[in-house]
Amino acid sequence: MERIIGIDLGTTNSCVAIVEGGTPVVLANKGGYKTTPSVVAISENGKRLVGHIAKRQAVTNAANTVYAAKRLMGRRWDSPAVRTMIETVPYTIVKGQGDDCRIKLRDRIYSVPEISSIILQEMRLVAEEYTGEKIEKAVITVPAYFNDSQRQATKDAGRIAGLDVVRIINEPTAAALAYGYGREVDKTVAVYDLGGGTFDISILRIADGVFEVLATAGDTFLGGEDFDGRIIMDWLVLEFARDNQIDLRKDKMALQRLRDAAEKAKCELSTAREAEINLPFIISTGGADALHLQKTLTREKLEELTVDLVERTIKICKKTVEEAGEPVDEVLLVGGMTRMPLVQRRVREFFGRQPGKNVHPDEVVALGAAIQGSALMQDQQQVLLLDVTPMSLGIMIVGGLFSVLIHANTTVPTSKAHIFTTVRDNQTSVKILVLQGEHEQASKNDLLGEFILTGLRAAPAGEVEIEVAFDINADGIVSVSARDLETGQEQAITVTATSGLSEDEIKKMMAENQEYLVDVRTNEALERKRLDARRAHSEVERIFPRVRELLAGSDFGDDAIRKAEGVLNRARKAIDGNDMEALQTASEALTRTLNMFKGVVEKIG
Amino acid sequence: MSGAEFSKLGAWEDRPRRNPSADLTTAQLDSRRAFLLTRLDGVASISDIVAISGMIERDALAALSALVEQDLVQIVPATGRRTPIAIEAAPMPVAVAEPVAPPEDDEEEDEPLSERPGEPAPVMERVDFLPDFHGVARDDVHWLRAKGDLGHVPGMPWQRLGTDRYGKFEFDRRALLRPCDLTVAQRREVLFLEANAGQLDHFEYFNMEPTADRTEWRRAYFRFSRQFHPDTFFRKNTGEFGGMVESIYRRGTRIHDAFSTDQELRDRYLRAVQARDAAYRGALEAARERYEQAKRDIEARREAQRVADRQRVAARRKSALRERLANNTRARREVHNPANERVERAQRFYEDGMQQYRDEKFIEAAASLQLAMTYDPRNEAYRQAYEKVSERAHAIKADQLWKFGYMQESVARIDEAIDSYLEAVKLSPRPSYCVHVAEMMLSMDRDLHRAAELARIASDADPRNVEYLLLLGKIYERVGLTVKAATVLERALKLAPKDERIKKAQKGLKR
Numbered sequence A: 001m002e003r004i005i006g007i008d009l010g011t012t013n014s015c016v017a018i019v020e021g022g023t024p025v026v027l028a029n030k031g032g033y034k035t036t037p038s039v040v041a042i043s044e045n046g047k048r049l050v051g052h053i054a055k056r057q058a059v060t061n062a063a064n065t066v067y068a069a070k071r072l073m074g075r076r077w078d079s080p081a082v083r084t085m086i087e088t089v090p091y092t093i094v095k096g097q098g099d100d101c102r103i104k105l106r107d108r109i110y111s112v113p114e115i116s117s118i119i120l121q122e123m124r125l126v127a128e129e130y131t132g133e134k135i136e137k138a139v140i141t142v143p144a145y146f147n148d149s150q151r152q153a154t155k156d157a158g159r160i161a162g163l164d165v166v167r168i169i170n171e172p173t174a175a176a177l178a179y180g181y182g183r184e185v186d187k188t189v190a191v192y193d194l195g196g197g198t199f200d201i202s203i204l205r206i207a208d209g210v211f212e213v214l215a216t217a218g219d220t221f222l223g224g225e226d227f228d229g230r231i232i233m234d235w236l237v238l239e240f241a242r243d244n245q246i247d248l249r250k251d252k253m254a255l256q257r258l259r260d261a262a263e264k265a266k267c268e269l270s271t272a273r274e275a276e277i278n279l280p281f282i283i284s285t286g287g288a289d290a291l292h293l294q295k296t297l298t299r300e301k302l303e304e305l306t307v308d309l310v311e312r313t314i315k316i317c318k319k320t321v322e323e324a325g326e327p328v329d330e331v332l333l334v335g336g337m338t339r340m341p342l343v344q345r346r347v348r349e350f351f352g353r354q355p356g357k358n359v360h361p362d363e364v365v366a367l368g369a370a371i372q373g374s375a376l377m378q379d380q381q382q383v384l385l386l387d388v389t390p391m392s393l394g395i396m397i398v399g400g401l402f403s404v405l406i407h408a409n410t411t412v413p414t415s416k417a418h419i420f421t422t423v424r425d426n427q428t429s430v431k432i433l434v435l436q437g438e439h440e441q442a443s444k445n446d447l448l449g450e451f452i453l454t455g456l457r458a459a460p461a462g463e464v465e466i467e468v469a470f471d472i473n474a475d476g477i478v479s480v481s482a483r484d485l486e487t488g489q490e491q492a493i494t495v496t497a498t499s500g501l502s503e504d505e506i507k508k509m510m511a512e513n514q515e516y517l518v519d520v521r522t523n524e525a526l527e528r529k530r531l532d533a534r535r536a537h538s539e540v541e542r543i544f545p546r547v548r549e550l551l552a553g554s555d556f557g558d559d560a561i562r563k564a565e566g567v568l569n570r571a572r573k574a575i576d577g578n579d580m581e582a583l584q585t586a587s588e589a590l591t592r593t594l595n596m597f598k599g600v601v602e603k604i605g
Numbered sequence B: 001m002s003g004a005e006f007s008k009l010g011a012w013e014d015r016p017r018r019n020p021s022a023d024l025t026t027a028q029l030d031s032r033r034a035f036l037l038t039r040l041d042g043v044a045s046i047s048d049i050v051a052i053s054g055m056i057e058r059d060a061l062a063a064l065s066a067l068v069e070q071d072l073v074q075i076v077p078a079t080g081r082r083t084p085i086a087i088e089a090a091p092m093p094v095a096v097a098e099p100v101a102p103p104e105d106d107e108e109e110d111e112p113l114s115e116r117p118g119e120p121a122p123v124m125e126r127v128d129f130l131p132d133f134h135g136v137a138r139d140d141v142h143w144l145r146a147k148g149d150l151g152h153v154p155g156m157p158w159q160r161l162g163t164d165r166y167g168k169f170e171f172d173r174r175a176l177l178r179p180c181d182l183t184v185a186q187r188r189e190v191l192f193l194e195a196n197a198g199q200l201d202h203f204e205y206f207n208m209e210p211t212a213d214r215t216e217w218r219r220a221y222f223r224f225s226r227q228f229h230p231d232t233f234f235r236k237n238t239g240e241f242g243g244m245v246e247s248i249y250r251r252g253t254r255i256h257d258a259f260s261t262d263q264e265l266r267d268r269y270l271r272a273v274q275a276r277d278a279a280y281r282g283a284l285e286a287a288r289e290r291y292e293q294a295k296r297d298i299e300a301r302r303e304a305q306r307v308a309d310r311q312r313v314a315a316r317r318k319s320a321l322r323e324r325l326a327n328n329t330r331a332r333r334e335v336h337n338p339a340n341e342r343v344e345r346a347q348r349f350y351e352d353g354m355q356q357y358r359d360e361k362f363i364e365a366a367a368s369l370q371l372a373m374t375y376d377p378r379n380e381a382y383r384q385a386y387e388k389v390s391e392r393a394h395a396i397k398a399d400q401l402w403k404f405g406y407m408q409e410s411v412a413r414i415d416e417a418i419d420s421y422l423e424a425v426k427l428s429p430r431p432s433y434c435v436h437v438a439e440m441m442l443s444m445d446r447d448l449h450r451a452a453e454l455a456r457i458a459s460d461a462d463p464r465n466v467e468y469l470l471l472l473g474k475i476y477e478r479v480g481l482t483v484k485a486a487t488v489l490e491r492a493l494k495l496a497p498k499d500e501r502i503k504k505a506q507k508g509l510k511r
């Protein structure tokens, strides 16, 4: 049976899982880690670096190292989130053609889905390594509070990575799925997910293997990155400026070092009461001497810096619990940030209960994605997910107001139609602006797309009726159609506009990626061969002196020794080069020589 | 009771006629019998006579029967068809109807009434349409209507007559066979829901009982979701069912979402469905009630029809007979005037009677006077004379009979003797006669009830006679009326406390 992997494409860390023999397992990468940093870099010689390697070289290559790309997913160039990002990240964000934002690394401009696709690719390779099979299908998770553009962008990222994204599911839902999978649960469960970039809260009713999302909400720009930001901007940078009158923000490398240090300190403070931040030579003052940064961060100080962020999550929880209208039986904590004692305390206080301990905050989301993937493949599904749309969906109407057609927390898939009329006399076309959000002012919501319905009959205002129909499919992806009820003329879009990528672009990227993948794969084979050859080479070298000793003097011996020296020389050249064939020949020759040597030693020595 | 009662009469077609040798003068005749006697012409059948008598059938037959018993009338059996006389056990009081003109076309007389073409049997009316929101409170109707199809309550429950979920829904056979991965059960449910969404309330849509219980509701919705959620059909070929499955699931989730967020909708909807169901049951009940009533009405009309038929037939016969009799009379009247003849004959009998009376031939006198009375019943003088004479005549006759009986007894022809004595006491119940015959019957063990009756007559006439009481007691004892016997003996003992016979009798009684 075809395998479907589950990928948790996180802001900070990504994770891949698969269901094997009915049990979901998280797969470790080559380095033995179960999560892979969502970091992508381009090295000086133009090589793609992903995960731990990319993270390790970030300090020295800050401008060409992308982290937290997920925060840019599906966002418009002029959105406040992008503004903030431009100010705080060391890499360069530029404006794309479709009003989206793109990332400039070395001499190339990448779309955000492309960056994400590089991470997805990596996760796919991890899974292929583990299973020894080619993986083509995946369930990818997104924050529950992602809007349609962000979901679309994620789907595109999957496609660029050559994956058939069979389903996009929400991270907290996936977590609940992993929690309730394979056991009898009849409970109302709240999933509090605070990760590196986003916050989600979902309340689910679980019974008979059905997972019904009652309510969900969140903030797609609230996560560990913001906690780190507080430490850096509101404390380290401020203090340093006060002491040295130098703005560290100007120096990309310094900023990257601060970032690493801040995160490290934050994590330490989850167990320790204080953490040392020690950054020698943080910045040079122009002359020969450099300045050092040495600080001690206490847990109290950290909490003081970030308490409002935590309160924001609690406020959202409150609204969501009300919306769900059902008492919560169990609270699950998901995401690395929930290790922070302040978060745990506030969650415990708010829900009035100790959060459940039986889920792994970093792995549970990927596990849930894998479970959903395998469930979809089964004939008789063990689990069934009934998810909702997190945000209200509607169009802009006269006066710049937002007319909601599908309310937040409506179970998907769903569809809804509504009839609107023209507002001006002899109006022959209408512009339909599709929006998502909760604000009554249309402009304060996310614009998903727009289209124009033309050819309306010229008539007094209010006489021509237009039916606008919304549809959200099981992935939570929206399509909209408008129909002139008089002529039956119809215009429809699947709202893709702000994912920023045209179909052609995606196709091109897919092809490029395919090439890269071939590259990576041949490279790997080459390296393996090189390794073999090197091993054989050193083995031959190791026993050469003894063989020389034994054979020296005879004609035959001298000849053999000369030949062996030739083999070693050629092998050395092949090992240094990049010629697969030469390596292959060298390897074979080395093996033959080695066998011969071994025979000599056995017979004579 | 059967026709055995009137077995002496034979069949309806038989003709009664007067016994030419009967002694009418001594016959005991009440008005009915006397009247019937005058109706007999030897031609009319029993059924005709009954029909023209104007009496209740049963009474007429009883009177005729008595006349036969008295040997005043003889029955001449009809030749040909004879219908035994049998009348119903609980006779309907058939009112004497106005003569009804017989129908123009002469119907077959013996056409069985029960097979007349009647009105068709009533059909239970089917309650298969009630308007939407039937039986729902006004307030709820307004509120729910405003909710569009989310508040829609069909006029009646889908599952009507204890059928299965799909009831009479006709599945498109071809659709059930279309190639796809759905099971037949799934296809049925899909086709059913798709076609009938508008006729199902939300509970029926989810295949559940109406309830306020949220857990129940959720369970049903989960069951529904497992059936219709797109994931269930992931990678399955849903063929032409795909679109339907989608739209069904969307409708279901819309209902569920509305129900789980809108408490008022849930409450009102449940109330409305319950009210609707109650109203529907009421409508069914009313239909059944109307059906039963119609059945009763038809039965009543049929019964009336039967009665009317019977009366019409009777009336027709009656008028036919009347006509025939009228013809007879007319023929006779052409010879002489019967009324005058009667008066004359009455007068003659009266004169004979009075002469016989003067000659002290009392019995003959009574017979003559009775005939005079029969011919001219309205003549008061005849009646008075008859009454005066008949008393004497009875006494004399009784004496004659007594003497005759005594003669018989003396030659030990006991039965003849008793018969004669009984005749005598019937005419003149003198205590001494009564006691004599009663004693004799007791000792001979003949008709003891009659004996007791006679002893009582005697005792009533002379209550202080110990002998009479003693006899009465003995008879009672013999027939087993021990309580009565005891009372009688008690009375006797009071009158004659020392009488050993009484005490002995009492002792015997106690044993």
Ligand SMILES: Nc1ncnc2c1ncn2[C@@H]1O[C@H](COP(=O)(O)OP(=O)(O)OP(=O)(O)O)[C@@H](O)[C@H]1O
Binding pocket: A009, A010, A011, A012, A013, A014, A038, A070, A171, A194, A195, A196, A197, A198, A199, A223, A224, A225, A263, A266, A267, A268, A270, A334, A335, A336, A337, A338, A339, A340, A361, A362
């Ligand atoms: N022990 C710890 N104490 C405090 N914070 C921690 C700890 N461990 C990890 N974190 C923080 O958790 C965040 C990463 O969490 P996680 O890996 O769940 O996020 P993610 O899944 O990548 O992001 P998202 O789900 O928002 O897309 C980082 O900001 C990291 O600093």
Ligand SMILES: [Mg+2]
Binding pocket: A008, A010, A011, A171, A195, A196, A335, A365
């Ligand atoms: Mg996460």
